[in-house]
Amino acid sequence: MAGFIALLPLLASANAAAAEPGPLPAGWVAAWSAAAQAVPPAQDAPSFNRAPDTAGRTVRQVIYPTLSGASARIRLSNVFGNAPVTLRSLTLGLAGRESEVVPGTLKPLTFGGKTEVTIPAGSAVWSDAVAVPVQAGRPLALSFVAPTNAIATTWHKLASQVSYVSGPGDFSSDTQGAAFRGHITSYVWLDGLAVDAPGASAVVAIGDSITDGMRSTLNANRRWPDRFAALVSSSPAGARTAVVNVGISGNRLLNDSPCYGKALKTRFSADALDQPGVRDVIMLIGVNDINFGWMPPHSGLDCDVPHVRVQAADLIAGYQQMITSAHQRHLRIFGATVTPASLPADREAIRTEVNTWIRTSHAFDGVIDFDAALRDPGTPTRLLPRYDSGDHVHPSDAGYQRMAEAAFEVWSAPRAR
CATH class of the missing domain: 3.40.50.1110 (SGNH hydrolase)
Incomplete structure (x- = not known):
């Protein structure tokens, strides 16, 4: 027990290190981005300036890379949050028609080897590299289950691109789109994609x-x-x-x-x-x-x-x-x-x-x-x-x-x- 207790600070340090937003290794190049901005305070904002209802739901967001590569990293952002946010069951795959994902391309997205990530308030984090064949101009679909106890405070409001929200539950591994009946035109907790392209x-x-x-x-x-x-x-x-x-x-x-x-x-x-x-x-x-x-x-x-x-x-x-x-x-x-x-x-x-x-x-x-x-x-x-x-x-x-x-x-x- 004493040894386990002594190990706890090391585990905490390792987990914190996995969530650090530091620079990527050489050879990684930004292939898509959406600038993060704060969601206005809900009590003052009309409906079009409020974050979508994502509590306990699966969010599937569609992005178009502009550079090809054999593997990818996703950046998630909580830079305008006032509390940590945990996203889980993260997946990435080639987007199909509307909210569908091309079968056989869906991969789990990990952060320090885990399929969930806690993003500290005021921070952004890069995922581990995932072997998804990225093609310039071919859309990708990022999915995750949003927390039940938090609404998005970090978004990019004007996406000019439809993304999708399911009903309550975890549908991040679904390749079909039946669960994703909600449509949004903002990006939430998502602001970057990089590919391995030396x-x-x-x-x-x-x-x-x-x-x-x-x-x-x-x-x-x-x-x-x-x-x-x-x-x-x-x-x-x-x-x-x-x-x-x-x-x-x-x-x-x-x-x-x-x-x-x-x-x-x-x-x-x-x-x-x-x-x-x-x-x-x-x-x-x-x-x-x-x-x-x-x-x-x-x-x-x-x-x-x-x-x-x-x-x-x-x-x-x-x-x-x-x-x-x-x-x-x-x-x-x-x-x-x-x-x-x-x-x-x-x-x-x-x-x-x-x-x-x-x-x-x-x-x-x-x-x-x-x-x-x-x-x-x-x-x-x-x-x-x-x-x-x-x-x-x-x-x-x-x-x-x-x-x-x-x-x-x-x-x-x-x-x-």
């Missing part, structure tokens, strides 16, 4: 809703980083290059939001620079910083808090900080011009000044001129109608495709290589 690298796209793909076609992978990834993977220069998307809808460069995530300057290291195998970063951010200060405050959940009115100099100083951080890691960073949003004249003047600096300062390693790619030549303060999803801010699928082409033209240029 010699490969990743491009990280970071920004706001336009990078997140808001108003793109559901389940169609029409966000601009998706289309960019398709162009990259089919090119000689990018055959071993992944593209991961860490945009957050509503995100700002300079200020946090109760709904739209930590400020990009705050999350930049964790979401972009720390991605396994990252080589390049493409950053598009600023329109929400320009706009939100003019939104009227209101009672209840006010997603636009703080209502700070920024100037071009504020944004430029923020960009310079991100450039310095990337260069300190010996990474390239491409700056993207802020796209047209039919802004009032005073706000449009800020956007114009910011874009002029991005184009002419030579501070970035390359400039992707999304503004020029999407604007209406006759009225350059607005999107070209065929590139407008209808809200005059977010591109249509055709607009996102044009952005991908503009990004690829710059990224693949010989001087950028």
Whole structure:
């Protein structure tokens, strides 16, 4: 008994070590990501800002990797939790039709050899490697049983992808979809996939809703980083290059939001620079910083808090900080011009000044001129109608495709290589 008691601290230490979020070994490269954000407090939030009911149910989430590999690791996140969260019966396999999994591909997912994992509050953890043949563009299905005593406090709200929730019970090993009658369009407790791909690298796209793909076609992978990834993977220069998307809808460069995530300057290291195998970063951010200060405050959940009115100099100083951080890691960073949003004249003047600096300062390693790619030549303060999803801010699928082409033209240029 005395020996067993003496062993307990060692066991606890070993378990803690298995749950550490530290860097992956060399050769592992990010192949998919979704930036984690906090679920707003339920007492203040309307239904669309509340986490789905997952208590004691099996959650099956569908993800599309952008790099192939013989084995994979999944990253689970509780970074916005205030208590540990235990997920159990984790499995990973090739996704089939809707909530189905291709028979024969389902594998148990382990953490320190165990098929359940306790994620400490404020932390994220990588799984053990699992031998699932990952193919770029072919979806995977991650399943786990959610705790009965906790709701998700960490999610990625806008997935633009349907995932599934069962009724109460453990259906993580089911390859059929009959148990999964609930549909969700957010990712919960899930923010990364890496594959074993020595010699490969990743491009990280970071920004706001336009990078997140808001108003793109559901389940169609029409966000601009998706289309960019398709162009990259089919090119000689990018055959071993992944593209991961860490945009957050509503995100700002300079200020946090109760709904739209930590400020990009705050999350930049964790979401972009720390991605396994990252080589390049493409950053598009600023329109929400320009706009939100003019939104009227209101009672209840006010997603636009703080209502700070920024100037071009504020944004430029923020960009310079991100450039310095990337260069300190010996990474390239491409700056993207802020796209047209039919802004009032005073706000449009800020956007114009910011874009002029991005184009002419030579501070970035390359400039992707999304503004020029999407604007209406006759009225350059607005999107070209065929590139407008209808809200005059977010591109249509055709607009996102044009952005991908503009990004690829710059990224693949010989001087950028």
